[in-house]
Amino acid sequence: MKKNTPYDHDQLVTHLQINELLIKNKFVHCDDVSYRWVQIGQSQQQGMLVFISNLVKKDLLDATILRELLSGMQGDEPCTIAQLQKRLISASDVRVASKITEVATDILSGRAVLFVDHDQHALSIDVLGWEHRGVEKSENEVSIRGSQQAFTENLMNNVALVRRFIRDTRLKVENNIIGEVTKTPYVILYMAGIVDENILQQVKINLKSSKMDGVFDSGLLVEKLRNAVKTPFPIINRTERPDRVASLLLEGRVIILVDNSPVALSMPALLVEFLQAPEDYYENFWLQSGIRLLRYLSLAMSLTVPSLYVALVGYHHELIPASMMPSLMSQREGIPLPTMVEVLIMEIVFEILREAGLRLPRPIGQAVSIVGALVIGQAAVQAKLVMATTVIVVATTGITSFTLSGVGIASATRFLRFPLLLITGFLGLFGFTIGIFMIMIHLVSLRSFGVIYTGALAPRTWRDLKDSLFRTPHQNRAHVPWRNQNMD
Amino acid sequence: MISVKQLNYLTVIVIFSTGILYLPSIAISQAGNGGWISPFMSMSVGMIVLFIVFFFYHRFAPKTLTEYLPLLVGKWGAKILGLLYVFFFWTVGLKVIREITGIVRITLLPNTPLIVICFMIALTVIYGVYCGIEALARLVELLALILPAMIIALMAGLMGFIHWDAFLPLMEFGWQGVIRGAFMPSSWFGEVIVLAYLLPIVTMNKSSLPRFLLSLVVTAFLLSSLVILIIGVLGVSEAARIQLTVYELMRYVQFGAFLQHIDALFLLPWLMFMFLKALLFFHVTVIGFSQSMGLVHSQFTIIPFVLLSMVFSHWIFPDEFTLNQFLKIIWPNYALFFELVIPIVLLLLYWTRRHKIQSMSLT
Numbered sequence: 001m002k003k004n005t006p007y008d009h010d011q012l013v014t015h016l017q018i019n020e021l022l023i024k025n026k027f028v029h030c031d032d033v034s035y036r037w038v039q040i041g042q043s044q045q046q047g048m049l050v051f052i053s054n055l056v057k058k059d060l061l062d063a064t065i066l067r068e069l070l071s072g073m074q075g076d077e078p079c080t081i082a083q084l085q086k087r088l089i090s091a092s093d094v095r096v097a098s099k100i101t102e103v104a105t106d107i108l109s110g111r112a113v114l115f116v117d118h119d120q121h122a123l124s125i126d127v128l129g130w131e132h133r134g135v136e137k138s139e140n141e142v143s144i145r146g147s148q149q150a151f152t153e154n155l156m157n158n159v160a161l162v163r164r165f166i167r168d169t170r171l172k173v174e175n176n177i178i179g180e181v182t183k184t185p186y187v188i189l190y191m192a193g194i195v196d197e198n199i200l201q202q203v204k205i206n207l208k209s210s211k212m213d214g215v216f217d218s219g220l221l222v223e224k225l226r227n228a229v230k231t232p233f234p235i236i237n238r239t240e241r242p243d244r245v246a247s248l249l250l251e252g253r254v255i256i257l258v259d260n261s262p263v264a265l266s267m268p269a270l271l272v273e274f275l276q277a278p279e280d281y282y283e284n285f286w287l288q289s290g291i292r293l294l295r296y297l298s299l300a301m302s303l304t305v306p307s308l309y310v311a312l313v314g315y316h317h318e319l320i321p322a323s324m325m326p327s328l329m330s331q332r333e334g335i336p337l338p339t340m341v342e343v344l345i346m347e348i349v350f351e352i353l354r355e356a357g358l359r360l361p362r363p364i365g366q367a368v369s370i371v372g373a374l375v376i377g378q379a380a381v382q383a384k385l386v387m388a389t390t391v392i393v394v395a396t397t398g399i400t401s402f403t404l405s406g407v408g409i410a411s412a413t414r415f416l417r418f419p420l421l422l423i424t425g426f427l428g429l430f431g432f433t434i435g436i437f438m439i440m441i442h443l444v445s446l447r448s449f450g451v452i453y454t455g456a457l458a459p460r461t462w463r464d465l466k467d468s469l470f471r472t473p474h475q476n477r478a479h480v481p482w483r484n485q486n487m488d
Numbered sequence: 489m490i491s492v493k494q495l496n497y498l499t500v501i502v503i504f505s506t507g508i509l510y511l512p513s514i515a516i517s518q519a520g521n522g523g524w525i526s527p528f529m530s531m532s533v534g535m536i537v538l539f540i541v542f543f544f545y546h547r548f549a550p551k552t553l554t555e556y557l558p559l560l561v562g563k564w565g566a567k568i569l570g571l572l573y574v575f576f577f578w579t580v581g582l583k584v585i586r587e588i589t590g591i592v593r594i595t596l597l598p599n600t601p602l603i604v605i606c607f608m609i610a611l612t613v614i615y616g617v618y619c620g621i622e623a624l625a626r627l628v629e630l631l632a633l634i635l636p637a638m639i640i641a642l643m644a645g646l647m648g649f650i651h652w653d654a655f656l657p658l659m660e661f662g663w664q665g666v667i668r669g670a671f672m673p674s675s676w677f678g679e680v681i682v683l684a685y686l687l688p689i690v691t692m693n694k695s696s697l698p699r700f701l702l703s704l705v706v707t708a709f710l711l712s713s714l715v716i717l718i719i720g721v722l723g724v725s726e727a728a729r730i731q732l733t734v735y736e737l738m739r740y741v742q743f744g745a746f747l748q749h750i751d752a753l754f755l756l757p758w759l760m761f762m763f764l765k766a767l768l769f770f771h772v773t774v775i776g777f778s779q780s781m782g783l784v785h786s787q788f789t790i791i792p793f794v795l796l797s798m799v800f801s802h803w804i805f806p807d808e809f810t811l812n813q814f815l816k817i818i819w820p821n822y823a824l825f826f827e828l829v830i831p832i833v834l835l836l837l838y839w840t841r842r843h844k845i846q847s848m849s850l851t
Binding site for chain 1: 490491592594604605608609615619622623624626627630682747750752753756759763781805
């Protein structure tokens, strides 16, 4: 039955009225779609322009399409879409479409589509122009030195921002679409010749095989990309700074930018890169090597300080210096809870305060921090509910986790702090040893797209250490650690 | 793949971590103030084992011990001998778990039931084996530098306590004592037999054997320096008498008036090294078992192995005294049988049947 019918349901036809019905059928109850009828030039030929008025730039539409159509070509012969494209429409990005679904997607993504009588093709013209945020200062990844601009929600602008850093034909930009319903455009960026082909293929396969209805942020793609690797540690890096993306590209990373998301994804990620900051490379290397070591210390502290405190106060008093003992013991007097529970509660309260401060509007956020600092800190100590040292420990932990700014590694230590605290609370330093051992062996067993996660630290050479633990002068660093690694 | 460097670090850590438990007291009780020479004597056993392992490695390149046994002793002999080796490695793992439990019991958690400590160690070992042998090797590389730091901190903290006249007269019990003190600890150096299972997954090059020999020398040097510290600080008669001499030594360390009684800080990396050793032996148990039984997916077998070792370690060694006596009297003979005697017999077998074996391994 179907074999005999040459009629394709997705095909446009030569009659304009029927085309109109087909399109209107697609856009039932879509009142923001506009239909503009025109008569082309002196001829009797009808044309219909379909667009969504809020997505297109009106003056562009008027100047490049409508005015030209109304003045028309010489003679009163009806003209075809091909002729219109070549001689009448003065827009740069124009393409011919013949499928209804294709036309509908084009209209929805902000193009104007022109239908004419006696032609089964339509002309899709780029007159895109919606309101968007301008390029602003990066708020979540602050740096003192270097470029201050951050990505916005506009995909093509973001790509342009990266292009401005790397003026080289080897920077490849691959457009794609993901999301069954949302049809969100995304871009894969990489440097040809520097990127590892296996990793690039792996990224593409993971994205292709993922079936999702909607993609609203690059964060949604992370789950699909990491491909069932179960770990609290981030094996995909993210950034909102074009300069960071450019430097990651030069080190052979694959970058993914998603429309409507100001956050770029970078893979593969190594543990050491979460402890690097853009200023490391812009400022004096002596100072920055020291600061980088400080960040490693902060990472270790944000994970271990509460547990070590519980182990010392709860189990191994002999490790506490003798001169500190009396003041500690006098604080301990009259405190109702065991140290482990006390620290646990304070840590949870701290996390609640942090979450509250994050979600609240900024003026109220300050009120929360005052209430947190005064009530939870000062008053709780004075009321002999918690030890003053506990407050100090929790506060120190909080601050150390802020030095690992914005990126995922801090949330990993934030999460792992709690199981470590529990096991230390029950088994003292032995439990602490077991916890740390498990975390470490988990960390060294991780791979991000085939690359060993702790690369440059655990399989290490002296050359790798130059840009992981330290930051040596630039002429010494012409080498990317993980690229020499064997991939299996 | 594992690198030669990682395996060198692993060799040092495997021998050192449990060696320091008993070696000093055995060496000192037999050799008196000449005990610091004993580690170098014991080292020679490790070198012999290493030479044999490398000899077979160069003949049967990508095969492990279990895989080339059939060429030496026939199909059924290989099966029995392979499973015996699995049993041996399993008992080493069991011994290490029991030793960790003992140390934790004595030093950190005196009132906690043994079974709780043991269970936590078992969980760690199971998770560690699940993470794979490459992860183990990388963790060794990450932690390796702590070992020299530990020794240096011990030396720095104890410098003031050393009585140098304890070493005079030099070697008070003579060479005989030194050799007697070296016999039992040699079973720790003999543990390099595990390399027969690890070398095939290492990226090797020409200079590998000297580097492994060097790692044995480094181990002997580290152990010897500890023995010197113990003799100098505790004295010969005291050191020969007490258990856990190294822990006793750690308790003496102090830096100024602020850092005192910091033995727990030394225990932390030491426990981790012992975890690494337990992990390694359970790994090799699993590798050997799967190869002699022809299993493909073998990682799950770790669970029964570890749980059985938990039960047996309690059953065989209900208290520390039994463990000590066993380790000092029975263990060296038992271990050296697998580490030295069987390899030498295999070497002789190879020598007598070498033409036949060469033609077999070619086909």
